[in-house]
Every structure is written in structure tokens, then in C-alpha cells.
Amino acid sequence: MASGVTDEAELRGFRVVQQLAYECAEAVAAQLGPGVTEREAARMQREWLRRRGVRDWFHLPFAWFGDRTAFTGFRVPLQFFPTDRRLEPGMPFVLDMAPVHRGFTADIGYTGALGPNPLLERLLADLEAHRDLVLREVRKRRPLREIYEDVERLMVRQGYVNRHRAYPFGVIAHKVHRVKERRLAPQLFGFGTQALKGLASDALHGHREGWSPLWSPYRFSDHPPRPGLWAVEPHLGFRGTGAKFEELLVVTDSRDPEESAFWLDDDLPHVRRWREERAAV
Amino acid sequence: MSSRGLEGARERRVRTDGVELCVAELGDAANPTVVLLHGYPDSKEVWSEVAERLRDRFHVVLYDVRGHGRSTAPEPLRGGFTLEKLTDDFLAVADAVSPDAPVHLVGHDWGSVQGWEFVTVGRTQRRIASFTSISGPSLDHFGHWIKERMARPTPRRAAQLLGQGAKSWYVYALHTPRLPEAFWRGPLAKQWPKVLARSEKLPPGRYPTNSLPEDAAHGAWLYRDNVRARMRRPRSDAYAHVPVQLITPTGDAYLSQRLYDDLDRWAPQLVRRTLPAKHWVPRSRPDQLAAWITEFVTARHEGGESGPARLPMGTGPYAEWFAGRLVLVTGAAGGIGRATAFAFAEAGARVIAVDRDADGAARTAELARLVGAPEAWSECCDVSDGQAMEQLAAKVAAERGVVDVLVNNAGIGLAGAFLDTSVEDWRAVLDVNLWGVIHGCRTFGRQMAERGQGGHIVNTASAAAFQPSKSLSAYSTSKAAVLMLSECLRAELASRGIKVTAICPGIVNTGITGTARFVGVPEGEQRRRRLKAARLYGKRGYPPEKVAEAVLRAVVEDRAVVPVTPEAHGLRLMSRFTPRLRRGLARLDPPL
Numbered sequence: 001m002a003s004g005v006t007d008e009a010e011l012r013g014f015r016v017v018q019q020l021a022y023e024c025a026e027a028v029a030a031q032l033g034p035g036v037t038e039r040e041a042a043r044m045q046r047e048w049l050r051r052r053g054v055r056d057w058f059h060l061p062f063a064w065f066g067d068r069t070a071f072t073g074f075r076v077p078l079q080f081f082p083t084d085r086r087l088e089p090g091m092p093f094v095l096d097m098a099p100v101h102r103g104f105t106a107d108i109g110y111t112g113a114l115g116p117n118p119l120l121e122r123l124l125a126d127l128e129a130h131r132d133l134v135l136r137e138v139r140k141r142r143p144l145r146e147i148y149e150d151v152e153r154l155m156v157r158q159g160y161v162n163r164h165r166a167y168p169f170g171v172i173a174h175k176v177h178r179v180k181e182r183r184l185a186p187q188l189f190g191f192g193t194q195a196l197k198g199l200a201s202d203a204l205h206g207h208r209e210g211w212s213p214l215w216s217p218y219r220f221s222d223h224p225p226r227p228g229l230w231a232v233e234p235h236l237g238f239r240g241t242g243a244k245f246e247e248l249l250v251v252t253d254s255r256d257p258e259e260s261a262f263w264l265d266d267d268l269p270h271v272r273r274w275r276e277e278r279a280a281v
Numbered sequence: 282m283s284s285r286g287l288e289g290a291r292e293r294r295v296r297t298d299g300v301e302l303c304v305a306e307l308g309d310a311a312n313p314t315v316v317l318l319h320g321y322p323d324s325k326e327v328w329s330e331v332a333e334r335l336r337d338r339f340h341v342v343l344y345d346v347r348g349h350g351r352s353t354a355p356e357p358l359r360g361g362f363t364l365e366k367l368t369d370d371f372l373a374v375a376d377a378v379s380p381d382a383p384v385h386l387v388g389h390d391w392g393s394v395q396g397w398e399f400v401t402v403g404r405t406q407r408r409i410a411s412f413t414s415i416s417g418p419s420l421d422h423f424g425h426w427i428k429e430r431m432a433r434p435t436p437r438r439a440a441q442l443l444g445q446g447a448k449s450w451y452v453y454a455l456h457t458p459r460l461p462e463a464f465w466r467g468p469l470a471k472q473w474p475k476v477l478a479r480s481e482k483l484p485p486g487r488y489p490t491n492s493l494p495e496d497a498a499h500g501a502w503l504y505r506d507n508v509r510a511r512m513r514r515p516r517s518d519a520y521a522h523v524p525v526q527l528i529t530p531t532g533d534a535y536l537s538q539r540l541y542d543d544l545d546r547w548a549p550q551l552v553r554r555t556l557p558a559k560h561w562v563p564r565s566r567p568d569q570l571a572a573w574i575t576e577f578v579t580a581r582h583e584g585g586e587s588g589p590a591r592l593p594m595g596t597g598p599y600a601e602w603f604a605g606r607l608v609l610v611t612g613a614a615g616g617i618g619r620a621t622a623f624a625f626a627e628a629g630a631r632v633i634a635v636d637r638d639a640d641g642a643a644r645t646a647e648l649a650r651l652v653g654a655p656e657a658w659s660e661c662c663d664v665s666d667g668q669a670m671e672q673l674a675a676k677v678a679a680e681r682g683v684v685d686v687l688v689n690n691a692g693i694g695l696a697g698a699f700l701d702t703s704v705e706d707w708r709a710v711l712d713v714n715l716w717g718v719i720h721g722c723r724t725f726g727r728q729m730a731e732r733g734q735g736g737h738i739v740n741t742a743s744a745a746a747f748q749p750s751k752s753l754s755a756y757s758t759s760k761a762a763v764l765m766l767s768e769c770l771r772a773e774l775a776s777r778g779i780k781v782t783a784i785c786p787g788i789v790n791t792g793i794t795g796t797a798r799f800v801g802v803p804e805g806e807q808r809r810r811r812l813k814a815a816r817l818y819g820k821r822g823y824p825p826e827k828v829a830e831a832v833l834r835a836v837v838e839d840r841a842v843v844p845v846t847p848e849a850h851g852l853r854l855m856s857r858f859t860p861r862l863r864r865g866l867a868r869l870d871p872p873l
Binding site: 118119122149153156157158159161217238239 | 615619623627641644645647648651652792795815819824826
């Protein structure tokens with residue numbers, strides 16, 4: 001299992017696919033215009049990545065427009081799948097994709113808006129505090145469930161609603177792994193079977209050892225961070241506008257706090273954006 | 282010579298078609314021109330309060346309709362009041378007071394009926410920039426409204442027809458020959474001010490004017506010359522060629538709100554505004570009218586020919602109620618208060634977020650602006666401090682005006698046995714939960730009453746107000762007091778047009794669990810219980826946004842007591858019908 005990832009070559013592989021996924025998000029976001037549907041946006045992501053050699057997925061690309069970025073009225077998981085909702089000027093959108101490239105998995109989320117949307121910009125700026133909070137607390141080795149609650153408290157203090165609670169099991173993060181490259185890569189409800197297999201085997205191990213590959217608000221997440229790669233996805237919602245980022249957090253069993261947890265890559269669109277904003281101030 | 286009630290007005294006479302119209306002007310003629318048109322039985326002085334509030338920003342023009350006030354009447358009267366002739370009058374006045382630029386038209390009652398004619402006929406194009414219609418439908422739209430309901434009288438449509446038919450009794454009466462004139466010139470004119478004061482709750486003043494008997498007698502011809510003709514053959518091309526703002530008072534004794542259901546068809550650029558008031562809003566709600574007219578005219582004016590420069594304030598189903606209104610919410614740094622502030626902001630209200638957590642309140646105000654409030658401010662204030670609340674009220678009145686909707690929401694939680702609750706604990710809970718509400722009602726409620734233009738007070742009580750519990754004695758006591766206070770105030774302030782609502786949310790996922798005090802347990806246990814309670818409330822997962830929605834709905838529907846969550850509804854029913862079961866429930870231990 002890839003539970004104790006410290007191998008620099010392996011991390012490089014994950015970094016490459018994460019960069020590729022964010023490149024895809026930026027390329028597709030640049031092509032979005034009024035009238036494009038969620039289905040079309042999802043297909044654009046899929047095709048862009050397939051052209052660059054992606055054959056397997058952790059999950060197929062999602063696209064959410066308008067108030068679907070805040071999962072308004074979501075009750076069943078099927079509602080996550082892209083619909084015929086059309087993009088309109090000023091509307092926020094979220095692209096979420098998890099390609100597997102040469103056996104390395106990425107899972108990313110990219111938020112943007114078609115034209116200016118001051119509210120969304122506020123939300124995006126406020127996400128930075130969550131990225132810092134998660135890293136700080138993971139380094140302290142606090143139980144994941146408590147970190148989850150701290151993130152939620154921060155969201156509430158900011159005036160927002162926790163929308164990652166709408167994800168299956170309400171997860172803020174989940175583990176990702178290397179997967180075997182097969183000629184056939186079938187999917188089940190939009191999730192790659194190889195990736196599901198990895199999760200299931202983790203869940204089984206975890207169940208025996210008292211941890212879980214899903215970082216949730218529930219008791220099964222009441223354990224310190226488990227070494228490995230976690231795709232962390234805090235998702236803010238505010239009255240029909242949602243914003244998220246998703247990227248890989250590396251957790252190791254090192255005693256050095258700096259080494260014990262770190263974001264896989266700091267050269268990502270949302271991080272660059274915060275840096276630029278700070279530079280502008 | 283100035284008109285009564287229109288101090289400093291410049292007067293001129295405009296001659297047209299054998300009559301002489303008395304036209305009054307206020308304000309700088311270089312500003313955009315707003316023409317205020319009166320109804321029946323009125324003269325231009327009905328607008329005096331509104332005109333006073335508009336004169337600094339606009340060139341305000343008022344004129345007496347022919348046969349009314351100090352304008353002369355046509356000879357003969359019959360046939361002299363047709364909408365065609367009234368259109369001639371309007372064009373003559375518009376050409377005289379604003380020859381170069383189109384005017385912004387505002388009409389009340391028959392002024393609005395005329396206004397609809399003006400904005401739907403071709404010859405006034407480029408003479409009118411916008412139209413604000415208050416309590417006066419287009420006779421043509423009205424005619425179609427009746428015809429459609431006669432043609433397909435479903436139960437609902439038949440009821441609408443009968444309802445409006447009953448409200449129109451005076452229209453039939455005015456068609457009687459001579460009798461109405463005699464009646465108006467005789468006893469009715471003398472009684473009319475009293476009738477208005479009693480049925481419309483108009484504030485005393487120099488209205489109506491002395492010309493009332495002649496206004497009313499001549500004005501009967503407005504009905505006789507137009508109503509039957511237009512009802513029989515309503516024009517099918519009565520489409521408005523300018524943006525229209527429709528202001529509907531909900532308590533109008535003469536016009537049903539349903540008349541405007543199909544209006545979007547006739548007026549493509551329609552903005553709806555609704556306010557809880559009776560028919561004579563230019564007298565009873567001048568502040569609100571002036572604010573809405575200013576906003577609408579300014580938006581239209583800045584946009585020029587191409588349409589409004591800014592989008593109308595507010596979005597969603599409540600925008601027509603709350604756009605531009607001033608709303609103050611206490612305890613607005615989180616939970617229900619914050620969600621309520623956002624809901625009002627989204628509807629276009631101007632929001633004041635009050636909390637003792639200054640940063641949280643500032644954050645609420647900031648997000649309120651982003652979500653649609655034209656203006657939002659934050660104030661740091663402890664509601665339990667009477668003096669601070671008085672200072673806050675004085676400051677708000679001076680800087681922002683009188684609050685239209687006050688939400689006394691700030692509250693704290695306290696749980697534990699009565700015998701473990703210290704005097705300080707009691708004081709803390711009552712100070713915030715009860716005295717906070719009292720101070721809010723005392724200070725801001727007084728301002729509302731003194732303004733005399735209505736308002737709404739919402740107090741956050743709780744389901745604990747009607748469900749006793751062995752571990753919530755202090756909290757439940759404070760909330761039960763708030764509930765009773767609200768009911769008493771509702772009775773007391775009803776005569777002043779101020780509504781009071783008590784909201785009883787139930788178990789809602791807010792931060793109250795994080796700050797609640799559990800008495801009679803050590804510090805560590807306290808923390809554990811807070812966490813447990815927070816998780817429990819989180820599991821229940823009832824979002825504060827739904828409570829906020831209930832607050833807005835309660836204000837719109839003027840409800841007295843509003844339980845929100847299903848459990849709150851259940852407990853309320855239980856308190857009414859199964860009091861013994863409720864007492865049994867009170868003895869259960871809370872699951873903490």
C-alpha cells in the first residue's frame with residue numbers, strides 16, 4: 001500500500017498529474033461561455049485529459065454551475081452528476097476532476113465565475129484561511145474529526161455554510177493512491193473501479209486498525225492523521241454561491257512538524273491567486 | 282401665492298382646451314422633473330408630504346386635475362373628463378414645466394388611472410421617462426381582467442371577481458345621477474375627515490383641503506365619463522412604453538391586489554413594491570413612497586434612454602416587500618441573526634447588523650452588501666445595556682432614519698437545574714434574552730410609533746417558551762416572557778400600524794450551543810456538554826437560513842406567533858391540546 005509515501009519520485013508523479021489536472025481546469029474554464037451546459041463542460045474536461053493520456057479516473061469530471069456550486073437542494077448523490085444547466089454571465093462554476101495518469105491519481109477542484117462576481121471573489125479569498133488551518137492542525141496530529149469541526153467553525157464564523165457535508169459521508173477529504181494501470185478501466189457510478197478498490201482495501205485495513213480513508217465528521221474519523229496522500233476539499237457555500245479548492249496533502253510519519261505534513265504543490269492557481277492578492281496589497 | 286400645505290411652491294396657470302389648470306412647482310427646475318398626480322376625491326395637496334421629501338433632489342410638479350382644487354372645470358361637465366382630455370391636460374402641463382426633457386410620472390388612485398392611460402398611448406412617447414403607479418389600475422387592464430374572469434370563472438377567479446366587485450361599491454354609487462353631488466356638497470364633506478381618520482388612520486393635518494366638496498362632486502364625472510366605456514371595450518394595445526414601478530398597499534379597501542397579477546404582460550419593465558398600508562399611502566407612508574420614487578427615478582435617470590442603469594434593488598420573492606427598507610437585526614454576528622440579516626439583504630433591504638462581537642457584525646454587514654443590500658452597516662452594542670441601546674437608537678435615527686423592521690434576536694443559552702443556577706446566572710440570561718428585547722422595543726419601537734408610518738418588530742422567542750423543561754428553567758422563563766411581551770405589544774401597537782411577531786425556532790444548528798452555560802457542573806464537563814450539544818444540534822441539522830426565511834414570511838404575512846421547526850410546531854400543539862403530556866415531557870432528562 002501507498003500509506004507511507006515519502007519517496008520523492010513518487011511524489012513527483014503525483015505532482016505532475018495534479019499540475020496536469022489544474023492545467024485542464026484552467027484551459028476548460030477559459031473556454032466556458034454563456035450557454036455552455038454542465039454536461040458540455042464535463043465532456044470538455046474529459047476529452048482534454050484523454051488527449052493527454054489519461055485512461056483511468058478516480059472519478060469522472062464534474063461541473064457545477066450557478067447555485068449548484070453550493071449544492072442547493074441536493075438530496076441524493078445522483079444530483080452531483082452534470083446536468084443541462086447553462087452557464088450565464090456572472091454565474092459561478094466549479095470544475096472537479098480526478099484523473100489517473102501513469103498510475104498516479106489527482107483530485108482537484110477549481111472555482112471560477114463567468115465575468116465579475118464580487119461575492120465569489122470574497123469566498124475564494126476566504127478559502128485561504130482553511131488551507132492554512134488544515135495544514136496547521138494536521139501537523140499537530142489532532143484527530144481528523146476535531147479538525148473537521150474546527151474547519152466548520154471557521155466557516156460559520158466567516159458567515160458561510162459547510163457544503164462539503166453534502167458529499168458522500170460528508171467528507172472534507174479522502175485518501176488517494178497509486179493505482180495499477182490496466183487495459184480496461186471501467187467505472188462504477190462515475191468512480192474508477194481501480195480507485196474504488198484502493199479505497200475499499202484501505203477501509204478494510206482501517207477498520208481493523210481504527211482509522212478510515214474518509215475524513216468525515218463522524219466517529220470513524222476520530223483518529224490522528226494517517227500517513228499517505230489526502231485529497232482535501234473544503235467547500236464553502238453562501239446563499240446559492242459555492243467555492244472550493246481541492247488538492248493533495250501529504251502526510252508522513254516524520255517527527256519533524258514541517259516534514260510530517262505538507263501540501264504536495266504550492267504552485268496552484270488558487271495559491272498563486274492569494275499570493276498575487278497579498279502582493280497587490 | 283402658495284398653496285396650502287405646499288410651502289414655497291411656485292404657481293402658474295396653464296390654459297388648455299377651455300380649462301385653466303393650477304400647477305405648483307417645487308425644487309430646482311434643473312433637476313429631473315417628477316410630476317405627482319392626485320386621485321379622487323383629492324387635490325394636489327394630497328401629495329404635500331411626499332413633495333416635501335422629494336423637493337431637494339427633484340423638480341417636483343403637482344397640478345390640480347380639471348374640476349379639482351383651484352383648476353377650473355370644463356363646461357359642460359358631461360364628456361369633459363374623458364381620459365383623452367386628461368391626456369391633453371397632462372401634455373400641456375409637461376410642455377410648460379419641462380419642455381425639453383421627459384418627466385417622471387407618479388400617480389395615486391385616479392392619478393394612477395390617468396397615468397396608465399398616458400403611458401400606454403402613443404402621443405405621449407418621449408414625454409414620459411418613468412411611471413410609478415400607486416393604487417390605481419389601468420381601466421383597460423381592469424376591463425381585460427374582468428373579461429378573462431367572466432369568460433373562464435374557475436372558483437378562484439370567480440372569488441377574485443366577487444371580491445373586487447364588492448370593493449367597487451362606490452363606483453356603482455357614483456354612477457347615480459345628482460345624488461352623489463348633493464351628498465358630497467351636503468353632509469359627507471363635513472364628515473369626510475373623520476371618516477378618513479377612522480377608516481384609513483390618517484395622521485391629523487391640513488388635509489383634506491376646503492375644495493373637497495367641489496373636488497368630489499366634479500370628480501364623479503371621472504367615473505361616469507370613462508368607466509363604462511372602458512369596461513365594455515377595453516383597449517387591446519394598452520402596453521406601457523416606459524418602465525413602471527407598481528406600489529401596492531396590501532390593506533387597500535378599494536382595490537384587490539389580484540388586479541395586478543397579469544400586469545407583467547402589459548408592462549414589460551415592471552418593478553413591484555408592496556407595503557402593508559391602506560389606500561391613502563401618500564398621506565400615511567410618505568417616507569417610504571419618497572424613498573421608492575427617488576430610487577426608481579434615479580436609476581432610470583442615470584440609465585438614460587437605454588433603460589435603468591442599475592438593476593432594481595433586491596432579488597427573490599421578498600424583494601417587492603423589503604427593497605430599500607431599513608432593517609436592524611441584533612445578535613447578527615452569527616446563527617439566526619446573521620442568516621436573517623442576509624435574507625433581508627438579499628431582498629434588497631438596507632441592513633444594520635448589531636452585535637457585541639464587533640468583528641462578527643462587521644463581517645455580516647460586509648457579506649450583506651455582497652449579497653444584495655444597497656447599504657449595510659455594523660454596530661457594536663450589548664443589547665442588555667439600556668443606555669447603550671438608547672445611544673444606538675439615537676445614532677441610527679440620526680444617520681440612517683427610522684427602522685422599518687426591527688429583529689430582536691440576540692440571546693444566550695443556559696442549561697442546568699434551578700437550584701444550581703446562581704443569581705448572576707439568572708441575571709445574565711434575563712439581561713440578554715428579556716431585557717435586550719425590552720430595550721430594543723423601547724428605543725426603536727418608540728421611534729416607529731413617533732414616526733407614525735408603521736413598522737414591524739420581530740422578537741426571537743423559542744419553542745422553550747411553551748415547552749417547560751426541568752433543565753432549562755432560566756432560559757425558558759426568559760423566552761416565555763419574550764413571547765408574552767410580543768403578544769402584549771402586538772395588541773398595544775396595532776392601533777399605530779406597528780406589527781409584532783414572536784418567532785419560536787426550535788432546535789436550530791447555530792452557535793448558541795458553543796456559548797451556552799451549563800450550570801452545576803465542573804469546567805471540563807461543561808466543555809464536554811457544549812461539544813455534545815453542538816454535535817446533537819448539528820445532527821438535527823436544521824439550518825438558520827430556514828428560520829430567516831420564516832422571519833421574512835412572518836413579516837409579510839403579519840403573523841403573531843411563528844413556530845419554525847417541526848418540533849416547535851409539535852410542542853406548540855401539545856401545549857394547547859395535551860398539557861399533561863407536555864408536563865411529562867418536561868421531566869425527561871436532556872440527552873447530554
